[in-house]
């Protein structure tokens with residue numbers, strides 16, 4: 001498997017299962033995709049999400065009815081508590097040409113990672129399904145370890161532009177940018193605001 005960052009704007013994602021896992025997957029996708037959730041029951045939190053909820057019992061549904069639900073789907077997620085039902089959804093999704101993620105059962109062709117996201121960056125962590133507690137642990141660790149990562153990225157971008165004007169040697173520019181990242185003072189200065197930190201970094205490195 002290889003990581004991809006996909007724009008889901010205008011794409012249709014169909015999720016099966018209205019429990020805690022279906023809710024997490026729906027929350028993950030509904031920030032940009034058009035999400036439909038199909039389930040025989042829904043946690044109350046679904047009413048606060050921008051998703052379409054369709055009440056249906058898959059045990060009463062034939063293959064044609066299931067295929068209609070998947071028509072036009074870009075990605076299908078199976079998150080019911082029944083493994084056989086999830087695998088059946090997966091086979092139908094493949095026939096429909098949609099990507100498939102299985103929360104429990106035979107592996108689909110996509111996995112959903114833990115995501116650490118700022119305004120300027122995105123980090124996705126996966127163990128390929130071996131131990132999902134580990135991506136969550138790493139996400140929490142990274143969130144706590146780098147509260148000023150967005151500010152640092154913006155300061156580094158400004159510095160990079162300034163260095164391009166003043167330092168012709170690329171290796172020297174790279175060394176300065178790396179030194180700032182490794183300078184504990186630079187991270188401390190960011191707590192007092194981005195502009196002030198940039199001034200202090202300029203004083204030390206330019």
Ligand SMILES: C[C@@]1(CC(=O)O)c2cc3[nH]c(cc4nc(cc5[nH]c(cc(n2)[C@H]1CCC(=O)O)[C@@](C)(CC(=O)O)[C@@H]5CCC(=O)O)C(CC(=O)O)=C4CCC(=O)O)c(CCC(=O)O)c3CC(=O)O
Pocket residue numbers: 024025028101102103104105110111112113114115125126127128129130131132133135136139
């Ligand atoms: C294969 C995968 C399929 C998929 O869903 O895509 C999958 C499968 C399963 N997870 C299970 C359990 C747990 N999952 C989590 C957490 C997360 N699981 C996520 C992804 C994935 N989980 C995919 C690959 C992950 C990878 O790449 O390594 C995350 C990253 C993203 C998300 O789901 O949003 C999200 C963290 C989000 C965050 O907080 O950052 C925790 C931890 C916790 O909740 O504290 C536990 C309890 C501990 C444990 O059991 O390990 C079980 C039931 C096992 C059982 O019944 O015993 C199965 C099914 C099975 O293994 O059969």
Ligand SMILES: NC(=O)C1=CN([C@@H]2O[C@H](COP(=O)(O)OP(=O)(O)OC[C@H]3O[C@@H](n4cnc5c(N)ncnc54)[C@H](O)[C@@H]3O)[C@@H](O)[C@H]2O)C=CC1
Pocket residue numbers: 016017018019020021022038039040041042043056057058059079080081082085102103104132
């Ligand atoms: N991938 C992941 O991140 C994780 C996966 N899991 C696994 O995912 C599965 C779902 O977990 P939860 O959401 O906690 O379970 P849950 O039992 O709370 O929710 C399951 C949902 O599926 C629906 N459902 C079940 N059979 C159905 C059918 N025939 N037709 C229509 N809807 C049906 C139920 O109504 C319910 O809304 C479990 O099997 C669990 O082991 C658990 C933790 C994390």
